[in-house]
Amino acid sequence: MSNQTILRINREVAAIQQGSDLSIAVACQEEDVRHVKALIIGPHATPYEYGFFEFTVNFGAEYPSKPPKVEARTTNKGRTRFNPNIYAGGKVCLSILGTWHGERPGEEWSSAQGLESILWSIQSLMSNNPYENEPGYENAKSAEDKKMNELYCAKIRHETIRVAVLQKLEDALGIQSDGSIAANSSPKWASGDEDDEPRDEKPEPEPKLKFEPFRDLYKRRFLWYYETYMSTIEEHTPKHKDSSDFTKMPFEGGGNSMDGKFRYGDLGRRLVRVKQVITEETNKWAVEGLALKTRESSKAAGVQRQFEQIGDYLRQKQCHNLSVELEENNPYVWLMTYFGKPMTHLDGGIFKIRMSISPRFPDQQPRIKVETPIYHHRVSKDGVMCYFPKKPEEIRNHVESIVEALEEDSPPYDPRTIVRPEASKLLWGSDSDKKRYYRQLRRSAQQSCEEGGM
Template sequence: MASSSKVTPAVDDNTPGEIGATSASIKEEIKWDPFQSPDWDLEKPTSDAIVRMKRDLHLVFSDPLPGIFIAPESDDITRLHALITGPFDTPYEGGFFHFMLRFPPSYPFHPPRVKFMTTGSGTVRFNPNLYRNGKVCLSILGTWPGPQWAPAQNLSSVLMSIQSLMNEKPFHNEPGFHKERLGWEVKSYNDIIRHETLRVAVCDVLERKSYPIELMEVVKLSFMQFYEYYSSTIKKYAPELDDTSMNDPFGINKGTFNFKKLSQRIEKLQLALSSSSL
């Protein structure tokens, strides 16, 4: 991230090759990883915090958000999994994106920490704000410049903000890239995201069944509903893109388009799901 303006403090520390991981970003490291939060392990959540967490969870269940599903961990109310399905009319459409969240012991006075889990084992950068190491760059999470966390936020607003990162032209999420410079970047980036969504956020997810079981049920049901979209997308883009190299304007995602292979995987999954052997 960072970009030409070099104003953003967030550093993609696990992946030094990331855009603009410049020497200018030697700022104090911001803790963001719910799996690496020893500072939170020492402290028990206050009873106020637990009441508020329950309210937030209850609100997501009682007032469900389109395309957003959660699965709290049964033995720890501070941890939960979230599934966000890629919004319609975006290159993320039909994808199943998994996030792990953890509430701080002092909730809601500090923001939750969030890790993006659908990264193809740290190989795919799905968005300028969703790093390969799982960092989610969002101002209300304290990982991005702009309006910071306030206790009026809640789980629903955090999840909606993350969902809004997955928009029609994610290229522009990169600061300083509000305009295309060369005229091909938006399309090129969208082509990559669309392919990787099908490969990593659809095929890999269903083949590896790596999401929590409650979320896998949603994934399987949604897969069948998206099946027509998957087929038409593959038909539409395979002739133009197959066997060409990905041209990521940020130089991060690399690989060769292979919609034909994705087609085979999706057909196989569709068969398995129809006979409910998956």
């Protein structure tokens, strides 16, 4: 592979990583950029909603003259076909990939296209009408066809939560089928044995770890979209009798299908368990962080310096509506108090915010909990905040981004940021809906003040 080709792949990967599209992500190992892992998050208001769909993208020496080879990895170990164009065996049928013959000019691959356009094309398959993606069914508009599409969407919706959400999170957290945590699921650092100071004895070589770049992203986005997952289960449980079979589509068969049974009750219990384990993991960060500080770890000292710098920064900027302190002098737990700005919807509000920082920061990003109740489109019912740091490796930028998210006024609609569905529905609804949203936001600010921010 030529240096020019490698440079182009690097540029395309970097452009996606630095972009603002929250529905796609890519990662590769520095030693070989030819092999890229990609993630597509299922579009809002479709049966694929907020599912985590992984793909491998392998670039050949002839790229960009010829397209890369793309393979779906979220297939339930080759047992689940999520779309007429995304096979259980991993094949992705798209004209721009040369795996399907398009009928219209411009559908074939050209060197002007790239990784981002491929991911967008795959994402476009994840619609409310997946039935029509099957050749011969493009114009299926009869009442029977519409019924079959609804039945197809019903099982895709169920399997998105089961396979593309729960299986991903349970694997990342080491959760077994009975809800327990696998004994070997905790990495070496979890026992407190990790130390970044030199030792006299020669360390044993560590086994090469499997490249899993999206695990932290799964956990953060799961917390964002938890309410949506639970709402989906609540809405569709009455429509499908427990243990009833999926309907087989006319084009399914030969192992290239989506077979199974509806078990929404079990999915709900598993979602609750995943959230519980993520919370437990977050609480462990504080214990690990304090242990690192006690051992005078350089990592802990680095986080401590960032805390001291944020204090200096706030004083220099004369930022009087935010204070930051450490919980029990632990550099890995920052406690923020945000005071609502005068003449805004948050005027007079006093909000307590907890930032939990991982000892693996920045590989694992901080987790934010707004502990004071607030009715806000960027804050879930239980306080999980959706925000976007421009510089994820700087804790100060996380603090700035949290404040920006709280103070965001009249934001553009972006369904990928919906963490509190009923608040978002009001904010981006009619004029009267929007007024109701801001009334509730002001009311939560008033109540936080009356309760002393507790």
